[in-house]
Amino acid sequence: xxxxxxxxxxxxxxxxxxxxxxxxxxxxxxxxAYDLCHxxxxxxxxxxxxxxxxxxxxxxxxxxxxxFTDIDDKIIKRAQEESTDxxxxxxxxxxxxxxxxxxxxxxxxxxxxxxxxxxxxxxxLAETLIEKEYAYQVDGNVYFAVEKFSDYGKLSKRxxxxxxxxxxxxxxxxxxxxxxxALWKASKPDEPAWPSPWGQGRPGWHIECSAMxxxxxxxxxxxHGGGKDLIFPHHENEIAQSEAAHGINFAKYWVHNGFVxxxxxxxxxxxxxxxxxxxxxxxxxxxxxxxxxxxxxYRSPVDFxxxxxxxxERGLERLYQTVGQVEERVGLVTEKDVLPAGEGSEFKExxxxxxxxxxxxxxxxxxxxNTAAALGHLFELSRALNRFQDGLSGKPxxxxxxxxxxxxxRLRECAAVLGLLQQSPKDFFREHNRLFLAAMDLxxxxxxxxxxxxxxxxxxxxxxxxxxxxxxxxxxxxxxxxRPDGTRxxxxx
RNA sequence: GGCGGCAUGGCCAAGUGGCUAAGGCAACGGUCUGCAAAACCGUUAUUCCCCGGUUCGAAUCCGGGUGCCGCCUCCA
Numbered sequence: 001x002x003x004x005x006x007x008x009x010x011x012x013x014x015x016x017x018x019x020x021x022x023x024x025x026x027x028x029x030x031x032x033a034y035d036l037c038h039x040x041x042x043x044x045x046x047x048x049x050x051x052x053x054x055x056x057x058x059x060x061x062x063x064x065x066x067x068f069t070d071i072d073d074k075i076i077k078r079a080q081e082e083s084t085d086x087x088x089x090x091x092x093x094x095x096x097x098x099x100x101x102x103x104x105x106x107x108x109x110x111x112x113x114x115x116x117x118x119x120x121x122x123x124x125l126a127e128t129l130i131e132k133e134y135a136y137q138v139d140g141n142v143y144f145a146v147e148k149f150s151d152y153g154k155l156s157k158r159x160x161x162x163x164x165x166x167x168x169x170x171x172x173x174x175x176x177x178x179x180x181x182a183l184w185k186a187s188k189p190d191e192p193a194w195p196s197p198w199g200q201g202r203p204g205w206h207i208e209c210s211a212m213x214x215x216x217x218x219x220x221x222x223x224h225g226g227g228k229d230l231i232f233p234h235h236e237n238e239i240a241q242s243e244a245a246h247g248i249n250f251a252k253y254w255v256h257n258g259f260v261x262x263x264x265x266x267x268x269x270x271x272x273x274x275x276x277x278x279x280x281x282x283x284x285x286x287x288x289x290x291x292x293x294x295x296x297x298y299r300s301p302v303d304f305x306x307x308x309x310x311x312x313e314r315g316l317e318r319l320y321q322t323v324g325q326v327e328e329r330v331g332l333v334t335e336k337d338v339l340p341a342g343e344g345s346e347f348k349e350x351x352x353x354x355x356x357x358x359x360x361x362x363x364x365x366x367x368x369x370n371t372a373a374a375l376g377h378l379f380e381l382s383r384a385l386n387r388f389q390d391g392l393s394g395k396p397x398x399x400x401x402x403x404x405x406x407x408x409x410r411l412r413e414c415a416a417v418l419g420l421l422q423q424s425p426k427d428f429f430r431e432h433n434r435l436f437l438a439a440m441d442l443x444x445x446x447x448x449x450x451x452x453x454x455x456x457x458x459x460x461x462x463x464x465x466x467x468x469x470x471x472x473x474x475x476x477x478x479x480x481x482x483r484p485d486g487t488r489x490x491x492x493x
Numbered sequence: 494g495g496c497g498g499c500a501u502g503g504c505c506a507a508g509u510g511g512c513u514a515a516g517g518c519a520a521c522g523g524u525c526u527g528c529a530a531a532a533c534c535g536u537u538a539u540u541c542c543c544c545g546g547u548u549c550g551a552a553u554c555c556g557g558g559u560g561c562c563g564c565c566u567c568c569a
Contacts, residue, residue: 011497031569044569074567156564162495163565205567227569231497234568257569258498264561268568295517296506300499301562311505311518318517321531364507373507376516383516383533390525390533463527470529481530488530 003058003366005223006299008231008254009155013368018222019252024060026052026223027213027251029230030112032069033093034078037100038274039289039304040260040267044227046290046419047257047298047369049106051225053417054365064109065216067209068094070116071202076191086192087116100277104286105419111216115208119194122203122211125245126183126196134244138174140186140199146179149240155254156232181237183207206237213251214242224251228258228299258301260293267304275304283439285431288313290419294371313493315379316420317432319411322382324425325389326408330401340402347403350388354407357381361414371418381411429490436491440477447478451489454480 003016018024028048031041048066055062069075070090079086094114101108115122126142129135134148146152146160153159164178172178182204187193193200213221219242226235235254242250259266262273280289292312296302339351357377364374385407392400415421423431437444454469470480473489481488 029569032567037569040569042569047569072567156496158496158565228498229564229568232564233566259563259569261562266563266568270566270568300506303505307518308505314519315517325532370507372517373515376507379516386532387534458527461527467528474529479530482526482528483531490530 003055004368005253005255006368007252008256011157014253016253018060019220022059022061024055024062024223025217025221026055026062026064026225027209027217027221028064028066028109028224029209029226029234030066030068031093031097032072032074033090033097034072034074035093035269036096036276036278038260038267038269038276039280040227040274042100042104042277042280042289043260043293043302044225044257045101045106046104046293048225048255050294050371050418051223051255051369052107052109053419054369057417058362058366062110063217065111065113065213066109067212068097068112068114069205069208070094070114071192072115072205080190090114090116100281103281104277104289105422113212113216115203115212118208118211118215119203121215122207123184123194123196125207125211125241128245129183129241132244134240135183136176137198140184140201141174141182142184142198142204143175143180144183144237144241144244145176146181146240147177149244151243152179152240153236155236155239158232181206181233183241206234207241209234209238210242210245210250213238214246219246219250220248221251223253223255225255225257228256231256257298258296261301261303262305264303266301280309283435284309284313285428285435287420287422287428288316291316291375294418294420295375297372298369310493313432317429317493319378319382319415319421320423320425320428322385323408323411323421324429326385326404327425329389329396330405337406339406340399342397342399342403346388346391347400350384350403350407353381353384354403354410357410358414361417365417374414375418378411378414381407385411432493433489433491436477436493440491442476447473447476447489451480451487455487458482 004013005016006013028044031037052062052064068090071086075086075089079089082089126135129144130137130142135142135144153163160177160179184196184198184201184207185204186199186201191202193202213224224235224238231254239250261267265271265273267274277289288309292304292309293302295312295315339355342348342351360377361374364370364377367373385404388400388404388407396404412421433444437447450469450473454466457463457465457469473480477492478489479492481490
């Protein structure tokens with residue numbers, strides 16, 4: 001069984017065959033650093049983080065490049081508003097991006113180049129395109145002539161004529177064709193500028209990705225990704241520039257993630273209906289956002305809401321609950337990889353399930369990174385582990401302990417590819433409680449005090465008082481669990 | 494206007510020609526419990542937006558319709 005990937009270019013799932021066996025070169029468009037990132041950015045980052053992790057998990061040697069756009073109109077605008085330097089604005093938001101990504105557990109790519117570090121390469125690329133007559137210069141601007149590139153529109157599947165007819169943007173006089181796009185822009189007096197053969201100026205948006213990808217990954221590489229909104233014009237233009245300049249196919253597989261919606265509408269800066277990552281992390285743990293986003297297929301839209309996050313959170317709690325129960329019973333889990341032999345149908349049932357778990361997980365992930373289906377198998381394994389524990393009477397046999405330990409080990413191993421179950425259950429629930437108490441403006445000591453009082457009441461067999469306290473706590477969304485070793489409390493999601 | 498996508502139980506969500514339509518959340522019943530919670534067991538879609546067609550057989554393919562969304566302007 002091999003990996004299959006949906007390729008935007010062909011509109012189909014295709015078997016994944018990298019250009020070099022065992023090695024994957026992938027490029028994902030990163031952010032324009034002019035503001036804080038929102039959940040939409042988080043989705044893209046997490047989706048490609050999972051793809052990256054999974055390819056490594058499958059044994060590929062992966063070179064992963066994700067860029068920062070650190071010079072562009074929006075950054076300049078922001079700098080002017082704050083009377084500061086555009087590069088400082090970019091620096092600030094790149095820092096913020098790193099903070100957010102680290103909290104979300106998004107692994108660092110192999111290389112994270114910035115556009116301004118590749119000005120000479122971009123100028124060289126523009127020069128090549130002019131030489132090959134794919135581009136022309138007007139008053140210090142360089143434009144790519146889309147008509148010269150016969151494949152223009154092959155990614156977004158549109159025809160040049162249709163686009164011109166439907167164009168909603170004012171036509172720039174300098175351009176020969178309204179769809180032509182800038183490779184190099186002459187700079188205005190107060191803007192950042194670099195010297196070039198066409199005078200002082202700065203690069204256009206699209207050319208940075210062409211320049212940087214070829215630098216790190218070669219002129220032809222395996223996977224190019226980004227949000228669906230980048231298909232046109234950004235990725236279409238990258239293809240045009242790169243293939244026109246180099247004369248060979250640019251990226252082999254084009255992978256695009258769907259949007260995060262708010263009430264069925266795309267979350268975006270311009271609509272103003274966005275939540276920043278840090279806003280969300282004030283209320284929810286990073287893994288909650290991850291499991292929420294990974295519960296749908298990466299290409300489908302996903303609706304972000306309080307309810308859907310709470311639902312995802314309860315699912316994650318369920319998994320942590322299982323891990324916690326097992327670890328309490330059998331201690332910290334071993335990493336032995338041999339499943340124990342044992343008697344009984346229940347033992348065999350669980351053993352088989354554990355044995356198959358990784359394979360099933362892999363089958364789903366191989367099928368265009370179907371994280372939702374893969375998660376389904378993790379829940380099945382979780383339930384099987386709970387069921388097995390329920391069936392135990394008294395102290396488990398060594399083989400049974402070992403089986404449980406192996407089960408949790410396997411569960412966590414798969415979950416790690418999704419960046420889930422990375423905490424100890426204790427820490428997870430502690431943080432969960434902390435966040436919710438903070439949101440409800442409650443103090444942990446108050447809760448502890450009531451719980452202690454109830455424990456005393458229970459000792460005295462004063463059930464009426466005990467239940468009264470439990471009701472009081474329930475009204476504060478605090479749920480109690482009386483266990484052999486004492487009462488625990490947690491906040492209801 | 495052009496192009497693309499989506500429609501599956503109360504909600505979320507896998508499934509793209511054929512075993513009993515995954516899984517999660519919610520609800521209800523049971524086991525457990527002082528009572529609960531957690532956990533487990535069971536129940537909740539003879540049916541996949543509607544109408545036709547292809548096929549021995551379709552949620553899955555084709556045609557038409559309805560509804561929603563996205564891109565075509567910066568956007569993950």
